[in-house]
Amino acid sequence: xxxxxxxxxxLLLGVSFASTAHSDLLDDIRxxxxxxxxxEARFAPFEYIEDGEIVGYSADIMEYIMEELEGVELxxxxxxxxxxxxxxxxxxxxxxxxxxTATPERMERYHLSAPIADATMAILKRAGEExxxxxxxxxxxxxxAQSGSAQLEALEALAAELEEAGTPVANIRTYTGVDEAYAExxxxxxxxxxxxxxxxxxxxxxxxxxxxxxxxFGDPVYFSWAGRNxxxxxxxxxxxxxxxxxxxxxxxxxxLQEKWFGGPMDLPLELPAAE
Amino acid sequence: xxxxxxxxxxxxxxxxxxxxxxxLSAIALGLVLGVLLAFxxxxxxxxxxxxxxxxxxxxRGTPILLQLLLVFYLLPEIGIxxxxxxxxxxxxxxxxxAFQAEIFRSGISHxxxxxxxxxxxxxxxxxxxxxxxxxxxxxxxxxxxxTNEIITILKNSSLISVIAVTELMRVSEQIVSRTFQPLETxxxxxxxxxxxxxxxxxxxxxxxxxxxxxxxxx
Amino acid sequence: xxxxxxxWEMRGLILQGLWNTLWIxxxxxxxALSWGLVLAALRLANPRLFGYPVACYVEIxxxxxxxxxxxxxxxxxxxxxxxxxAEFAGVFGIGxxxxxxxxxxxxxxxxxxxKGQLEAxxxxxISPWHALIRIQIPQMARLITPPGTNQLIIxxxxxxxxxxxxxxxxxxxxxxIVNQTFQVIEPYLAVALLYWLMIELVARGGYALEKRLxxxxxxxxxxxxxxxxxxxxxAHANG
Numbered sequence: 108x109x110x111x112x113x114x115x116x117x118l119l120l121g122v123s124f125a126s127t128a129h130s131d132l133l134d135d136i137r138x139x140x141x142x143x144x145x146x147e148a149r150f151a152p153f154e155y156i157e158d159g160e161i162v163g164y165s166a167d168i169m170e171y172i173m174e175e176l177e178g179v180e181l182x183x184x185x186x187x188x189x190x191x192x193x194x195x196x197x198x199x200x201x202x203x204x205x206x207x208t209a210t211p212e213r214m215e216r217y218h219l220s221a222p223i224a225d226a227t228m229a230i231l232k233r234a235g236e237e238x239x240x241x242x243x244x245x246x247x248x249x250x251x252a253q254s255g256s257a258q259l260e261a262l263e264a265l266a267a268e269l270e271e272a273g274t275p276v277a278n279i280r281t282y283t284g285v286d287e288a289y290a291e292x293x294x295x296x297x298x299x300x301x302x303x304x305x306x307x308x309x310x311x312x313x314x315x316x317x318x319x320x321x322x323x324f325g326d327p328v329y330f331s332w333a334g335r336n337x338x339x340x341x342x343x344x345x346x347x348x349x350x351x352x353x354x355x356x357x358x359x360x361x362x363l364q365e366k367w368f369g370g371p372m373d374l375p376l377e378l379p380a381a382e
Numbered sequence: 383x384x385x386x387x388x389x390x391x392x393x394x395x396x397x398x399x400x401x402x403x404x405x406l407s408a409i410a411l412g413l414v415l416g417v418l419l420a421f422x423x424x425x426x427x428x429x430x431x432x433x434x435x436x437x438x439x440x441x442r443g444t445p446i447l448l449q450l451l452l453v454f455y456l457l458p459e460i461g462i463x464x465x466x467x468x469x470x471x472x473x474x475x476x477x478x479x480a481f482q483a484e485i486f487r488s489g490i491s492h493x494x495x496x497x498x499x500x501x502x503x504x505x506x507x508x509x510x511x512x513x514x515x516x517x518x519x520x521x522x523x524x525x526x527x528x529t530n531e532i533i534t535i536l537k538n539s540s541l542i543s544v545i546a547v548t549e550l551m552r553v554s555e556q557i558v559s560r561t562f563q564p565l566e567t568x569x570x571x572x573x574x575x576x577x578x579x580x581x582x583x584x585x586x587x588x589x590x591x592x593x594x595x596x597x598x599x600x
Numbered sequence: 601x602x603x604x605x606x607x608w609e610m611r612g613l614i615l616q617g618l619w620n621t622l623w624i625x626x627x628x629x630x631x632a633l634s635w636g637l638v639l640a641a642l643r644l645a646n647p648r649l650f651g652y653p654v655a656c657y658v659e660i661x662x663x664x665x666x667x668x669x670x671x672x673x674x675x676x677x678x679x680x681x682x683x684x685x686a687e688f689a690g691v692f693g694i695g696x697x698x699x700x701x702x703x704x705x706x707x708x709x710x711x712x713x714x715k716g717q718l719e720a721x722x723x724x725x726i727s728p729w730h731a732l733i734r735i736q737i738p739q740m741a742r743l744i745t746p747p748g749t750n751q752l753i754i755x756x757x758x759x760x761x762x763x764x765x766x767x768x769x770x771x772x773x774x775x776x777i778v779n780q781t782f783q784v785i786e787p788y789l790a791v792a793l794l795y796w797l798m799i800e801l802v803a804r805g806g807y808a809l810e811k812r813l814x815x816x817x818x819x820x821x822x823x824x825x826x827x828x829x830x831x832x833x834x835a836h837a838n839g
Contacts, residue, residue, distance in 0.1 A: 145546075149559060156556040159393040184466060186546035189775045190454075193784045194546075197458045199466075216782060254772070255779030281776075282766045286559040287675070293562075294678040296685075314562070443753075443799045445760035447771055448792045455784040537665035541761070551667060558675070565676035572668045579663035 132201055133342040141180050142173075145200040148185045149284045152309045152367045153206045153224070153330070161185065164367040165204050165332075168223065171359060172350045187283055189255045192217065195333060202343060206330040208257030208303065209378050218336045218344040221351040222329035224364070225372045226303040228261045230321040231310060233292060239299060242324040246274030248298035251288040254281040261325055262301040293317050303330065305368050312369075329378060352376050387570050390557050397553030398574055404467065404549065405536045408474035412535070415475065416482025421512065423487045434483075441480035446538050449473050454545040470542040478535050485527045489520035522593050529586035533579045540575070550574060603783060607790050610777045617773030618794060624690045624769065625759045625798075629752055631695025636702025641732065643703070644710050654703060661700035666758050669693050674765045690762035690769075698755045705747045709740030742813040749806025753799050760795070770794060 136142045146161065148154050154163040161183055173181055184200055195203050195217065208226050209219050232239045239248065246269055252259035259281060266276045280297055282288045288300045289310050300307070304323055311318045332351075334344040354360045361371035387394065422434035441449070453473040457464060464472070493516055501511045543552035554571040558564045607614065639657065642650040661669070673682070674689040684692065713736055721731045763772035770791045777787040 149556075151559075155559070157560065159396065159553075184546040185548060185552075186466075187544055189779055190451075190544065190546070192782070193455060193778055196782065197455050197784065198463075199454070199458055254766070254776060280766065281768075283764060284555075284559075286555075287766065290562070290564065290675060294683065296683065439800075440796065443757075443796045443803075444792045445757040445771065445795055447760040447763070448774075448788055448795065452785075452788050452792060455788070459785065533662065540665040540667045544764075551665070554668075563679075564671065565679035568668050568671045568676050572664045572672065575665060575668065576660060576663040580659070583659075583663075 130339065131342055132339045133346055136179060136201060136343065137176065140178055141182055142176060142202070143182045143184065143200045144202045144204040145191050145194050146183050146185055146203070146205040147188045147191055148183070149286055150206055150306065151313075152305070154204070164224065164363055165206070167363050167366070168351070168354065168360070169204060171354055172347070175350060188253060189283065192333070195335060198335070201334075201340075202347065203333040205332070206303075207333045209329050209331050210257045210260070213257075213333070214378065216336065218334045218340065219331035219378055220333065220344070221348045221355070221376060222331055222374045222378055223351060223360070224305060224330040224368075225374065226305075226328045226330040227323045228258060228301060228325045228328065229304040229307050229323045231289070231292065231300040231302065231307040231318055232298065232321050233295075234315065234317055234319040236298075236319070239321055241322065243269070243274070245269060245276050245299060247277050249278045249280060249296070250276050250299045250301060251280045251282060251291055251297040252301045253285050253288060254283055257328070258302050265301075265324065289318070303328070308368060329374065331378060385566075393553050393557070394550065394570070394574065397548065397550035398578075400467070400547065400549040401536070401539045402578070404470050404474065404542060404547065405539045407471045408478055408535055409532050411471070411475040412478035412482050415479040417486055417517065419479055419483035420486035420490060423483055424490055438480045438483055441477050442484065446473070446477055447541050447544065449477055450541060450545050466546040469545055470539075470547045474535060474538060474542075477538070478531060481531050481534075482528070485524050485531060486520055489524040490516060492523055493519055525586060525590050525593065529583060533582060536579060536582070537575065603786050606781055606783055606786050610781065610787070613773040613777055614770070614790065614794075617768060617770035617791070620687065620767060621759055621769040624687055624762060624767065625694070625756050627691045628694025628759065629698065629755055631691060632698025632702055632755060635695060635699035637706055639699060639703040640706035640710060643707065645728065658700040658703055661697050666693060666697050667761050667764065669697055670761060670765050686762070686765050686767045689765060690759070690767050693762070694755055694759060697758070698751065701751045701754075702748070705744050705751060706740070708747070709744040710736060712743055713739050742810070745806060745810045745813060749803060749809075752806070753802050756799055756802060757795065
């Protein structure tokens with residue numbers, strides 16, 4: 108079992124005083140030979156599990172990037188979204204390879220990488236549901252989003268707008284994972300799910316008889332990966348940004364987008380500055 | 383339900399193995415530490431009893447879900463870096479130590495004082511008394527509640543996915559997100575847990591009969 | 601540095617979580633206590649008919665994690681036409697799960713009452729229901745209060761699991777606070793302390809109940825010496 112060496116190593120490593128041990132995270136990664144990242148492998152088609160392996164858009168991108176890190180093994184920790192950013196901050200892993208929606212608060216607190224995908228908010232409804240065709244139609248409906256997510260924030264902002272217009276939503280329900288929200292949509296407990304467009308398109312693709320995408324709303328937003336905003340992580344963050352930009356410029360990202368999303372995305376090389 | 387088992391048995395097995403490894407490690411460590419803590423709880427010195435009591439009160443009095451989250455996030459704050467699976471085993475151990483200590487303490491209190499006094503008079507040291515007179519009897523007495531605690535640890539392991547350990551519960555969730563069959567999948571997982579626990583219960587019953595154990599009912 | 605101000609700012613979420621945890625625990629425990637009693641009484645009344653089914657129920661609940669039960673109720677439910685709100689899935693999960701443990705606790709209590717008393721009661725024409733309320737339960741109460749309190753404490757702790765099926769309880773709201781404020785230790789520690797407080801209260805309550813029952817009990821009915829006193833009029837047990 109692979110677990111035993113990990114457990115032994117973990118127990119033997121014992122107390123390592125984190126703050127002074129890392130002078131430069133990227134150097135440490137290269138010398139240790141391991142790159143530990145956090146991911147929430149329940150966000151198809153970006154990162155999800157198939158036959159026990161983490162696959163998806165980011166997995167493919169990482170394959171290209173890992174070629175630049177020779178001799179380094181990628182170790183992915185899979186945990187619920189709500190633990191991802193706290194885990195990064197608490198140095199449970201070196202970097203986050205999972206779709207983090209770029210919000211001003213997050214950009215301040217963490218180092219968000221160059222954008223990897225479009226994250227514009229969209230609405231998912233049950234297929235054939237006539238009464239919902241635009242964001243305004245959310246009035247009187249039950250909406251769902253993932254707990255602790257920027258998508259939830261966007262939903263709450265939309266709900267506030269609707270309330271001011273006198274047509275509030277009936278209720279907002281939050282879930283630990285987006286799959287649960289989709290399941291609830293399927294069983295009728297909620298009427299719409301708010302998520303970023305690529306994910307909703309994937310849900311529609313896998314179950315077209317159950318789900319239908321309504322449309323997008325709000326300003327364009329992007330998905331990034333994330334690193335810590337400190338000195339030790341500076342070179343790692345720069346490295347990752349460089350790699351993503353490279354893949355963007357040489358068209359690799361567009362290829363992968365075709366593969367996973369059915370069409371290329373127009374991504375800037377840098378995140379638009381926070382207002 | 384059975385097709386889920388058939389189609390996904392490799393990953394289910396891997397998940398079950400992780401569940402078992404984590405649980406059994408915690409049980410074994412908890413046994414040793416639980417005995418030590420029980421001695422601490424029954425110590426003559428209040429300076430020993432009091433912290434032990436506090437430990438027991440906290441670890442028995444808070445939900446294990448929160449304990450897992452706290453340990454997972456607290457360790458790096460105080461500079462300790464361990465893999466999630468180690469953090470999971472650590473938390474489960476800390477938790478079960480408190481429960482096992484209470485079980486042992488209760489068992490110890492059932493040993494007639496007379497035996498301990500006689501041992502003292504015969505010149506047997508406190509540690510030797512514990513090792514040869516008290517503990518063997520206590521283990522026999524406490525086998526039933528210990529079994530319950532072991533089963534509880536196994537069930538508690540279903541929570542460690544919140545700190546990034548992929549065990550049986552998490553594997554089931556992954557299967558559900560691909561097959562969209564929550565009823566069948568979770569039933570299959572329930573059956574696996576049940577099977578393991580039934581086996582444990584039978585083993586314990588067998589040991590009980592052989593050792594003539596259990597707290598004497600009237 | 602423990603940031604108390606943060607907790608004060610987020611008190612709305614904390615209080616909402618506390619309220620949800622409290623009422624769901626309360627209803628769940630109530631359900632567990634009553635349904636457990638029904639199971640135990642059925643098994644006692646007609647062992648041939650109910651013995652095996654109840655024993656199966658107990659074994660199944662004891663051997664499965666509560667989390668799976670909650671998932672089955674909430675996510676698997678629609679598959680058999682059962683649409684429960686998350687909060688009520690929590691109540692039923694806690695109730696059905698706890699009932700199996702209480703059924704065993706009650707069973708131990710029932711066993712401790714000598715059969716002679718029940719036979720005498722029947723001969724005197726006292727209905728089984730009356731016998732349960734006036735003869736069995738008062739005597740059982742003292743014996744089953746410690747394990748009963750213990751089980752209630754376990755259920756309160758297990759209630760933290762309902763956060764995983766998206767109920768806005770203490771644990772889930774703590775996580776929401778973590779996500780909003782980027783602080784981890786304060787919310788989780790504060791919430792852990794709140795649970796600890798709740799459980800201390802339940803434990804103290806149980807202890808107080810134990811003491812009260814110990815003082816109330818008439819001296820001549822002692823569980824161990826019941827055999828010796830079997831010749832005394834069991835109707836006195838109603839005292």
